[in-house]
Amino acid sequence: MAAVPNDLLTVVPRGARPWLPGVLGLAVVAVLLGAFFYAESEWEVGVLLAIAAALGLAAPRVPLLASAETAWRARPRLFAWLALLAALGLIGLFREEHLALLMLATALFHIAACMGLNVQFGYCGVVNFAGAAFFGIGCYTAAMLAGHAALPTALIFVLGGACAALIGCVLLVPVLRTRGHYAALVTLAFGVLFRSFMEVNDTFGGPQGVKLPDMTLFGWALAMPPEWFGLDWSFYVNYALLGLALVAGLFVLLSRLERSWIGLALDVVRLDETAAATFGVQLTRWKIFAFVLGNFLMGVAGAMYAVMIAFVAPSSFTLGDSLILVSIVVLGGVGNQWGLLPAVVIVMLVPEKLQFIQEYRFLLYGLLVIAILLFKPDGLLPRRLRRYGTEEAA
Amino acid sequence: MDIAQLGQYVVNGMMLGIIYAMVAVGFTLFFGVLDVIKFSHGDVLMLGAFTGYAVYLGLGALGIEASWLQLALVVIASVLAMAGVGALIARFVVLPLRGAPAFNTLLITLMTGMVLRECVRLFFPAGSNPKPFPRLLPDTQWAFDGFALRLDSVLLFAAGCAAIAGVHLLINHTRLGLAIRAVAQDSETARVMGIGFESIVLLTFALGSGLAALAGVMNGLYYNEINFGMGLLLAVIGFSAAIVGGLGSIYGAILGGFLFAALQTLGAVALPFGSAYKDVFAFAVVILIIAIKPTGLIAERSSERV
Amino acid sequence: MNDATILLRARGLTMRFGGVVALNELDLDVQRGEVLGLLGPNGSGKTTFFNVITGLYAPSAGQVRFADTDLFRASPQQVCRAGIARTFQRSRLCLPLSVFDNLMLGCHIHLDHGLLFNLLRRRRFEAELTRLQRRARELLATFSPALADRLYQPVGAISMIDRRRIEVCRALISDPRLLLLDEPSAGMTHDEADELLADVLRVRAGLGELAIVLIEHEMGLIERVTDRCVVFNYGRKICEGSYRTIAADPWVQEAYLGQG
Numbered sequence: 011m012a013a014v015p016n017d018l019l020t021v022v023p024r025g026a027r028p029w030l031p032g033v034l035g036l037a038v039v040a041v042l043l044g045a046f047f048y049a050e051s052e053w054e055v056g057v058l059l060a061i062a063a064a065l066g067l068a069a070p071r072v073p074l075l076a077s078a079e080t081a082w083r084a085r086p087r088l089f090a091w092l093a094l095l096a097a098l099g100l101i102g103l104f105r106e107e108h109l110a111l112l113m114l115a116t117a118l119f120h121i122a123a124c125m126g127l128n129v130q131f132g133y134c135g136v137v138n139f140a141g142a143a144f145f146g147i148g149c150y151t152a153a154m155l156a157g158h159a160a161l162p163t164a165l166i167f168v169l170g171g172a173c174a175a176l177i178g179c180v181l182l183v184p185v186l187r188t189r190g191h192y193a194a195l196v197t198l199a200f201g202v203l204f205r206s207f208m209e210v211n212d213t214f215g216g217p218q219g220v221k222l223p224d225m226t227l228f229g230w231a232l233a234m235p236p237e238w239f240g241l242d243w244s245f246y247v248n249y250a251l252l253g254l255a256l257v258a259g260l261f262v263l264l265s266r267l268e269r270s271w272i273g274l275a276l277d278v279v280r281l282d283e284t285a286a287a288t289f290g291v292q293l294t295r296w297k298i299f300a301f302v303l304g305n306f307l308m309g310v311a312g313a314m315y316a317v318m319i320a321f322v323a324p325s326s327f328t329l330g331d332s333l334i335l336v337s338i339v340v341l342g343g344v345g346n347q348w349g350l351l352p353a354v355v356i357v358m359l360v361p362e363k364l365q366f367i368q369e370y371r372f373l374l375y376g377l378l379v380i381a382i383l384l385f386k387p388d389g390l391l392p393r394r395l396r397r398y399g400t401e402e403a404a
Numbered sequence: 405m406d407i408a409q410l411g412q413y414v415v416n417g418m419m420l421g422i423i424y425a426m427v428a429v430g431f432t433l434f435f436g437v438l439d440v441i442k443f444s445h446g447d448v449l450m451l452g453a454f455t456g457y458a459v460y461l462g463l464g465a466l467g468i469e470a471s472w473l474q475l476a477l478v479v480i481a482s483v484l485a486m487a488g489v490g491a492l493i494a495r496f497v498v499l500p501l502r503g504a505p506a507f508n509t510l511l512i513t514l515m516t517g518m519v520l521r522e523c524v525r526l527f528f529p530a531g532s533n534p535k536p537f538p539r540l541l542p543d544t545q546w547a548f549d550g551f552a553l554r555l556d557s558v559l560l561f562a563a564g565c566a567a568i569a570g571v572h573l574l575i576n577h578t579r580l581g582l583a584i585r586a587v588a589q590d591s592e593t594a595r596v597m598g599i600g601f602e603s604i605v606l607l608t609f610a611l612g613s614g615l616a617a618l619a620g621v622m623n624g625l626y627y628n629e630i631n632f633g634m635g636l637l638l639a640v641i642g643f644s645a646a647i648v649g650g651l652g653s654i655y656g657a658i659l660g661g662f663l664f665a666a667l668q669t670l671g672a673v674a675l676p677f678g679s680a681y682k683d684v685f686a687f688a689v690v691i692l693i694i695a696i697k698p699t700g701l702i703a704e705r706s707s708e709r710v
Numbered sequence: 711m712n713d714a715t716i717l718l719r720a721r722g723l724t725m726r727f728g729g730v731v732a733l734n735e736l737d738l739d740v741q742r743g744e745v746l747g748l749l750g751p752n753g754s755g756k757t758t759f760f761n762v763i764t765g766l767y768a769p770s771a772g773q774v775r776f777a778d779t780d781l782f783r784a785s786p787q788q789v790c791r792a793g794i795a796r797t798f799q800r801s802r803l804c805l806p807l808s809v810f811d812n813l814m815l816g817c818h819i820h821l822d823h824g825l826l827f828n829l830l831r832r833r834r835f836e837a838e839l840t841r842l843q844r845r846a847r848e849l850l851a852t853f854s855p856a857l858a859d860r861l862y863q864p865v866g867a868i869s870m871i872d873r874r875r876i877e878v879c880r881a882l883i884s885d886p887r888l889l890l891l892d893e894p895s896a897g898m899t900h901d902e903a904d905e906l907l908a909d910v911l912r913v914r915a916g917l918g919e920l921a922i923v924l925i926e927h928e929m930g931l932i933e934r935v936t937d938r939c940v941v942f943n944y945g946r947k948i949c950e951g952s953y954r955t956i957a958a959d960p961w962v963q964e965a966y967l968g969q970g
Binding site: 131137181183184187188190191192194195196198199200202203206207210329330333336337340369370372373376377379380383384387 | 435500501504506507508510512514515518519522523526636637640643644647651680681683684687690691694695699700
């Protein structure tokens with residue numbers, strides 16, 4: 011290790027088991043999350059939230075907790091695998107709980123959609139206030155194809171993404187030619203347009219929406235309770251696993267993307283177009299790349315979500331829903347995929363669990379996002395400096 | 405399509421146009437002084453309408469029955485209250501984010517709008533239901549060949565024009581307007597020359613929000629119904645109008661407002677599938693216009709220094 | 711002047727902003743491998759000249775040839791690929807990114823941006839990465855050994871002086887044939903500025919024939935490092951020649967030396 015690059019590595023605990031705090035930290039998160047799904051009364055949920063908030067606030071000050079994060083950063087691959095195992099464990103634990111698995115799967119599909127948004131404005135700075143519309147295009151594509159054609163389900167998921175990406179291309183010209191507020195308007199207008207179009211159009215079911223039939227993915231009956239290991243399972247376990255596979259796959263893909271020359275090019279386009287152009291960065295190329303890829307991911311997530319809830323209606327794709335997606339990204343920390351986890355718990359799962367705030371949830375998360383933007387604009391888990399992977403060996 | 409129906413469409417379109425233009429002028433004012441989009445603008449309009457409604461109910465309880473007095477008090481109270489709300493939003497939400505990326509300001513004001521909207525829905529008595537807005541204008545009407553022109557439409561249209569003209573005069577022919585323009589041109593220099601930057605920004609936001617309140621009351625008087633969700637679409641439309649016209653130009657905002665209303669009306673009249681697609685059509689054209697003229701019809705004066 | 715020795719040739723270059731003429735039928739040549747000083751009062755068109763050459767502004771009229779390429783109204787990307795790199799008067803580094811990331815922006819056109827390479831061939835990617843990290847560290851070390859150890863710190867945490875050095879490194883690492891330096895010494899003391907320019911010239915010595923155009927107000931520095939000077943006023947070239955020649959010019963004496 012010649013010339014260790016300073017700030018990141020010098021703080022890695024040099025004890026005998028530097029990974030231990032990381033494992034402990036992960037276990038705490040998993041237990042909290044499990045307890046959260048398990049909790050039934052509102053005060054239980056409240057206590058859990060208080061514990062989580064206290065841990066979150068204390069983390070930077072308590073050495074053990076802080077070193078958990080350092081350990082995660084030092085061995086990202088190991089801890090990503092452990093996180094996946096923990097998630098599988100949670101799914102196994104709640105194998106019979108319809109509601110818990112439905113919530114988990116819903117959260118996972120929305121995380122996948124937010125990853126798409128993160129590629130767009132977290133990396134490349136392309137604003138998109140029509141996230142719900144692209145998610146919705148994926149949903150509607152799945153609904154139309156599932157009802158009318160004998161296509162393999164995997165292909166339907168891909169086509170859901172492809173349709174979102176393709177329809178998004180209609181917006182490319184105005185999005186590329188404009189900056190800032192003007193680009194924001196283009197997506198806002200598209201979001202409103204999509205929703206009103208779906209509402210008045212009879213071909214796509216109109217305001218009543220359309221139902222989807224049960225689907226089978228490579229012989230795996232998604233809508234049937236599986237019979238693995240001779241145990242009883244809820245059929246939602248299929249979707250939770252599907253969602254987990256999607257999120258895990260995207261996570262690997264996007265972390266590689268971020269830690270590559272492509273990730274750097276996208277960042278530079280976001281941060282300084284003039285400097286980027288001066289050093290030969292093709293601004294248009296990267297904006298198209300980010301916008302199309304992001305829309306594709308949202309479409310795929312939408313298609314899977316539609317197959318799960320087996321019903322699609324325009325009222326789920328309002329501007330408010332697009333704002334929920336944007337809020338998740340901003341709350342978690344723009345550009346940080348890990349940040350989506352706590353953010354999605356706060357924005358989507360907590361209101362499900364706390365019925366009394368269900369009514370007030372738009373108000374509450376409106377206030378929450380305002381507070382975040384005013385006092386902690388980098389989000390709960392701010393994005394860190396890029397590490398390509400072999401700095402240690404450099 | 406007979407002449408009566410056509411006339412009705414034209415009157416409707418003019419009313420929509422003046423309301424959109426008033427919203428768009430607000431967007432343009434805010435953008436002018438601070439280079440920000442305050443997206444809660446539509447919800448301030450809605451809140452203005454609800455304030456007016458509440459004042460009307462209060463006056464009724466006090467036994468004040470004269471409709472001209474009711475109208476005057478409703479308008480004054482609503483405009484003043486929203487001017488205050490606008491200044492508060494500027495002070496506590498918009499100004500603290502000065503220097504942050506434009507995206508953050510857009511998002512925080514979108515969220516502020518949502519908070520206002522939800523507050524009305526949750527805390528106004530039976531706030532989630534539409535409210536009947538009182539008819540406070542004389543209900544005289546003139547009949548032309550089957551088409552009835554209502555006096556209140558004419559009065560509302562005139563009031564809207566007067567309000568926009570008033571703002572225009574204020575900006576261009578008063579000391580306050582001069583200060584606003586100075587801040588809009590170059591806030592640093594304006595500061596050096598002793599213009600209170602923050603107070604000018606707050607005044608501008610108060611002015612724009614008061615205009616929105618007036619538009620909200622006018623909207624209520626015209627449709628005789630208000631609801632908590634009316635602001636969102638108006639904000640998107642007003643924003644579109646301001647952008648299509650070219651941010652930063654009052655004429656652009658007026659042009660954009662009437663253009664959008666014309667597109668909606670045209671969509672309702674001329675599209676083969678009927679009026680349901682009018683919003684789809686109007687927004688599609690807006691996107692098209694932005695694709696062709698990325699800085700709006702009346703270009704914004706801007707140059708990036710390298 | 712011999713054609714074969716001319717690297718950049720601008721003829722009749724004119725840039726109008728509305729009614730303002732920022733460059734007025736400017737003729738200017740940069741020889742291969744020379745250090746050319748660009749002088750003139752503020753607003754005389756020096757930075758505009760850089761912006762026009764690098765494609766940030768589209769000139770109103772004229773000709774620009776760089777080696778064998780026509781660069782009149784070329785895009786910034788084309789200019790970069792042709793081999794021109796620059797620094798900015800007001801630093802334009804990406805503050806949230808690390809020093810290394812900023813230097814890699816300088817390398818952008820030499821990097822492989824293929825999906826296959828970046829996403830799947832991680833081993834080859836990391837081999838390339840190691841090579842570039844060594845290169846970046848060596849280059850930084852030429853300017854400041856301490857800076858080379860801060861490769862993975864965000865630029866936002868680095869002092870203004872060092873940011874100037876990073877910006878020069880970012881331009882150098884792209885292996886340009888022509889380097890445009892826009893007041894690289896702004897905000898530095900005399901000694902620091904001298905040192906910076908000396909470092910640039912040292913790196914240049916190892917690079918073959920790199921030509922440099924330097925915008926600079928400090929006459930001492932101009933005298934020490936430039937081979938030739940051009941003086942601008944009101945978007946026109948008012949005199950040209952060795953430092954000695956232009957220093958003898960009455961206008962320059964009045965504008966610069968009279969005060970200095």
